[in-house]
Amino acid sequence: MAKRQTMTKQSSEKRINNFNEVANGFTKEEAMLEAKRCLQCKNKPCVDGCPVEVPIPEFIDQVLEEDFSKASDTIKAKNALPAICGRVCPQEEQCEAECILGKKGEPVAIGALERFVADEESNEKAKVKVSNKNSGAKVAIVGSGPSGLTAAADLAKLGYQVTLFEALSEPGGVLRYGIPEFRLPKSIVTEEIEHIKELGVEVQANVLIGSTLSIEDLWEKGYKAIFVGTGAGLPYFLSLPGENLNGVYSSNEFLTRANLMKAYKFPEYKTPITVGDKVAVVGAGNVAMDSARTALRLGAEEVSIVYRRSRNEMPAREEEIENAEEERIDLKLLRNPTRIIGNDEGWVEELECVKMELGEPDSSGRPRPIPIENSEFTIPVDVVIIAIGQGPNPLLPKKTPELETTKWDNIIVDDDTYQTSISGVFAGGDVIGGSATVIAAMGDGRQAAKSIHKYLQE
Amino acid sequence: MAKILDKRDLAPEIDLFTIDAPLVAQKAQPGHFVIVRASETGERIPLTIVDYNRDEGTIDLVIQAVGCSTIELCNLEQGDEFLDLLGPLGEPIEIKEIGTVVCVAGGLGVAPVYPKAKYLKEAGNKIISIVGAQTEEMLIMKDEMEEVSDEIYFATDDGTLGEKGFVTNILDSLLDERDEVDEVVAVGPAVMMKAACEVTTEYDIDTIVSLNPIMIDGTGMCGGCRVTVDGERLFACVDGPAFDGHAVDFEELMMRQSHYEDEEEEAEHKCNLDREVE
Ligand SMILES: Cc1cc2nc3c(=O)[nH]c(=O)nc-3n(C[C@H](O)[C@H](O)[C@H](O)COP(=O)(O)OP(=O)(O)OC[C@H]3O[C@@H](n4cnc5c(N)ncnc54)[C@H](O)[C@@H]3O)c2cc1C
Ligand SMILES: Cc1cc2nc3c(=O)[nH]c(=O)nc-3n(C[C@H](O)[C@H](O)[C@H](O)COP(=O)(O)OP(=O)(O)OC[C@H]3O[C@@H](n4cnc5c(N)ncnc54)[C@H](O)[C@@H]3O)c2cc1C
Ligand code: SF4
Ligand code: SF4
Ligand code: FES
Numbered sequence: 001m002a003k004r005q006t007m008t009k010q011s012s013e014k015r016i017n018n019f020n021e022v023a024n025g026f027t028k029e030e031a032m033l034e035a036k037r038c039l040q041c042k043n044k045p046c047v048d049g050c051p052v053e054v055p056i057p058e059f060i061d062q063v064l065e066e067d068f069s070k071a072s073d074t075i076k077a078k079n080a081l082p083a084i085c086g087r088v089c090p091q092e093e094q095c096e097a098e099c100i101l102g103k104k105g106e107p108v109a110i111g112a113l114e115r116f117v118a119d120e121e122s123n124e125k126a127k128v129k130v131s132n133k134n135s136g137a138k139v140a141i142v143g144s145g146p147s148g149l150t151a152a153a154d155l156a157k158l159g160y161q162v163t164l165f166e167a168l169s170e171p172g173g174v175l176r177y178g179i180p181e182f183r184l185p186k187s188i189v190t191e192e193i194e195h196i197k198e199l200g201v202e203v204q205a206n207v208l209i210g211s212t213l214s215i216e217d218l219w220e221k222g223y224k225a226i227f228v229g230t231g232a233g234l235p236y237f238l239s240l241p242g243e244n245l246n247g248v249y250s251s252n253e254f255l256t257r258a259n260l261m262k263a264y265k266f267p268e269y270k271t272p273i274t275v276g277d278k279v280a281v282v283g284a285g286n287v288a289m290d291s292a293r294t295a296l297r298l299g300a301e302e303v304s305i306v307y308r309r310s311r312n313e314m315p316a317r318e319e320e321i322e323n324a325e326e327e328r329i330d331l332k333l334l335r336n337p338t339r340i341i342g343n344d345e346g347w348v349e350e351l352e353c354v355k356m357e358l359g360e361p362d363s364s365g366r367p368r369p370i371p372i373e374n375s376e377f378t379i380p381v382d383v384v385i386i387a388i389g390q391g392p393n394p395l396l397p398k399k400t401p402e403l404e405t406t407k408w409d410n411i412i413v414d415d416d417t418y419q420t421s422i423s424g425v426f427a428g429g430d431v432i433g434g435s436a437t438v439i440a441a442m443g444d445g446r447q448a449a450k451s452i453h454k455y456l457q458e
Numbered sequence: 459m460a461k462i463l464d465k466r467d468l469a470p471e472i473d474l475f476t477i478d479a480p481l482v483a484q485k486a487q488p489g490h491f492v493i494v495r496a497s498e499t500g501e502r503i504p505l506t507i508v509d510y511n512r513d514e515g516t517i518d519l520v521i522q523a524v525g526c527s528t529i530e531l532c533n534l535e536q537g538d539e540f541l542d543l544l545g546p547l548g549e550p551i552e553i554k555e556i557g558t559v560v561c562v563a564g565g566l567g568v569a570p571v572y573p574k575a576k577y578l579k580e581a582g583n584k585i586i587s588i589v590g591a592q593t594e595e596m597l598i599m600k601d602e603m604e605e606v607s608d609e610i611y612f613a614t615d616d617g618t619l620g621e622k623g624f625v626t627n628i629l630d631s632l633l634d635e636r637d638e639v640d641e642v643v644a645v646g647p648a649v650m651m652k653a654a655c656e657v658t659t660e661y662d663i664d665t666i667v668s669l670n671p672i673m674i675d676g677t678g679m680c681g682g683c684r685v686t687v688d689g690e691r692l693f694a695c696v697d698g699p700a701f702d703g704h705a706v707d708f709e710e711l712m713m714r715q716s717h718y719e720d721e722e723e724e725a726e727h728k729c730n731l732d733r734e735v736e
Binding site: 167168169205206207208211212213233234235237239243244245246247249250252253256257261262265266267268269270271272274345346393394395 | 481482485495499500501502526527530541542543544545546547674675677678679680681682684686691696710713714716717718721722724725728
């Protein structure tokens with residue numbers, strides 16, 4: 001069996017000093033070699049692993065024919081954001097996990113091929129800009145993360161007049177303010193959103209639904225259906241002593257300063273960020289990896305990840321953990337923070353932790369971390385970043401009492417239709433809970449768009 | 459984009475802007491604020507909605523040029539635009555008939571105090587105002603405050619207007635003389651609000667303050683604006699910015715406000731350099 005092609009990467013010594021993308025995409029030669037490996041299985045097991053059902057063997061076949069533009073159309077029929085998914089999908093758990101080649105050896109590099117096709121297509125870029133004049137009913141989309149963008153694109157394609165409302169100054173959601181430049185260049189996010197605008201979607205930034213306009217206002221303005229894709233932007237804290245000291249950030253704040261506000265270009269860009277020499281990141285998901293690797297690129301000398309379980313249980317993608325290790329991020333495993341200690345001026349100085357051991361599996365199925373008595377120790381730090389997760393932002397439900405939520409503030413929807421407790425209001429993505437991936441949010445957006453279409457035809 | 463329809467000089471380095479913002483004006487209430495960014499390289503900064511006109515679709519903002527971002531905003535003229543304006547944000551303060559309300563404003567605190575005084579007056583309350591500034595020249599919105607107050611007192615650091623000294627001295631003697639005061643609203647620098655709360659604690663009078671921690675998004679997403687109120691961690695942008703002053707940890711607020719002192723100096727230095735080059 002031919003060997004799986006891997007994308008070359010910027011060397012770790014070099015990349016920790018810049019914000020450029022870590023992985024270089026496939027060259028044409030690499031892409032052709034990889035595409036040849038696909039067996040074109042009749043039953044397409046890989047497609048079952050893709051939440052939006054990208055026709056994988058078909059597009060790979062078109063790559064082999066060197067018809068990249070057709071391959072791009074094939075993907076785009078199912079996936080509005082291929083350049084993004086090709087980069088950030090957890091492919092190893094989705095399409096590639098089902099690939100038949102993976103049963104005996106290495107699966108086809110589906111994600112890298114998808115990225116290649118999307119990048120080729122955008123390089124070509126002879127595209128005629130058609131600005132669609134849609135004439136169907138007006139639909140409002142609240143929040144411009146992947147779920148909102150997908151719902152907007154699908155509904156615009158069906159002829160609806162779609163307006164996308166976004167609270168921040170630029171659309172994209174986590175793709176814009178959370179995932180860093182070196183993993184997902186913002187120019188790609190901008191370009192993918194431009195494609196969606198070309199479908200006739202109008203973007204209104206700086207509008208906070210619930211405050212600037214209420215759900216009631218949207219009905220009055222003539223919107224016939226509403227999709228809520230407001231994500232999970234509420235940062236969790238540890239509730240430990242010292243968490244409000246200067247130098248302690250939520251990952252949301254740290255990444256927003258760096259990505260959305262471009263604090264890495266301070267003082268040309270006016271938003272400041274504190275990094276210091278020694279940074280500790282608490283948590284071990286994608287968000288923690290992104291925070292740690294961003295801190296490194298902003299000039300920190302020593303960056304560590306503090307996590308209460310072992311490497312096996314780290315929720316981040318394997319690829320990102322490896323990247324972090326290559327960049328010499330210190331994984332302090334089986335360690336749990338107990339206290340943040342500051343100096344007289346109110347600045348963080350030390351992070352106190354306790355050593356942990358793993359016990360029996362808990363309700364999550366993972367071994368329960370148990371503190372080892374009297375094993376406390378401290379790590380000297382200049383900055384601590386709390387990356388232990390986010391919850392849905394309660395603002396919109398709070399201002400819309402009829403919108404029912406769970407006790408964790410997730411908006412409750414019907415499993416099949418994605419309709420909320422308010423007739424005509426649908427929701428999807430991180431705000432309804434679920435697997436918290438870009439592609440799952442897109443899948444929700446797609447399903448909700450289908451049911452909005454049905455709802456509006458009735 | 460939000461267009462500057464009018465700009466007026468109120469005092470040295472303090473300007474009043476009337477901004478075209480119909481959606482915000484429609485929803486604005488006393489206590490609300492907006493987040494503004496001047497340009498692509500600008501910072502997001504919070505500013506109180508000082509007044510609003512729903513018919514005209516305008517809001518008024520008062521900006522004091524204290525650092526890089528406020529200097530950049532104050533350099534804009536009538537006809538120019540703010541790149542971004544988001545609002546109205548925060549929880550409005552409850553406007554109801556309470557009786558007699560003392561409104562204490564220190565420095566630029568007049569901006570947030572004025573709408574509260576205005577609408578509390580409209581709701582039938584007696585308003586006693588105490589307004590302080592460094593000098594008479596720096597004391598802004600004097601006519602507006604006089605108009606909405608039944609009684610008004612002034613304090614300046616140099617005695618150029620009213621009493622020489624702090625607003626809190628006047629507050630103390632006022633509360634000492636009168637029993638009729640039902641509530642105090644105090645807004646200004648954190649030290650002033652802290653001192654005012656110390657005075658009102660003595661007289662056991664409810665005191666509303668409006669906190670000004672560093673903010674970014676203003677929507678409850680970053681947690682940067684976290685404050686401790688009654689031992690609980692709250693986000694000033696969505697849970698406030700108005701809080702029960704007797705429950706606020708002011709020491710922590712002041713500490714957190716100083717987070718970027720070094721960077722602010724560097725940015726202002728660059729700001730000034732850039733201006734000289736221009
Ligand atoms: C740092 C980080 C790294 C990640 N890495 C990966 C990864 O590698 N792979 C992966 O698959 N997933 C990753 N994820 C998860 C993934 O990004 C999310 O699951 C996904 O973005 C959720 O999409 P969404 O559409 O639900 O909402 P979001 O992307 O959260 O977007 C919601 C948008 O709604 C806006 N909004 C909120 N409230 C309002 C309102 N009231 N009015 C108007 N607008 C509003 C917000 O400002 C935001 O722009 C990562 C997440 C983070 C934070
Ligand atoms: C709810 C609220 C309402 C406000 N209303 C007004 C107003 O009506 N008029 C007015 O002139 N000012 C107001 N402010 C203060 C104003 O936001 C700051 O003066 C401004 O951000 C300073 O930025 P700078 O770059 O000019 O100065 P800098 O030199 O950067 O900072 C000067 C001081 O302002 C504070 N500050 C810096 N950045 C921020 C930020 N992003 N958010 C909040 N504070 C910050 C810091 O504590 C610092 O000590 C308000 C603040 C809040 C929180
Ligand atoms: S969208 Fe994601 S899961 Fe689907 S084929 Fe592409 S990389 Fe795989
Ligand atoms: S399962 Fe793998 S080999 Fe089979 S069609 Fe899909 S990608 Fe190709
Ligand atoms: S400013 Fe970000 S949560 Fe308040």
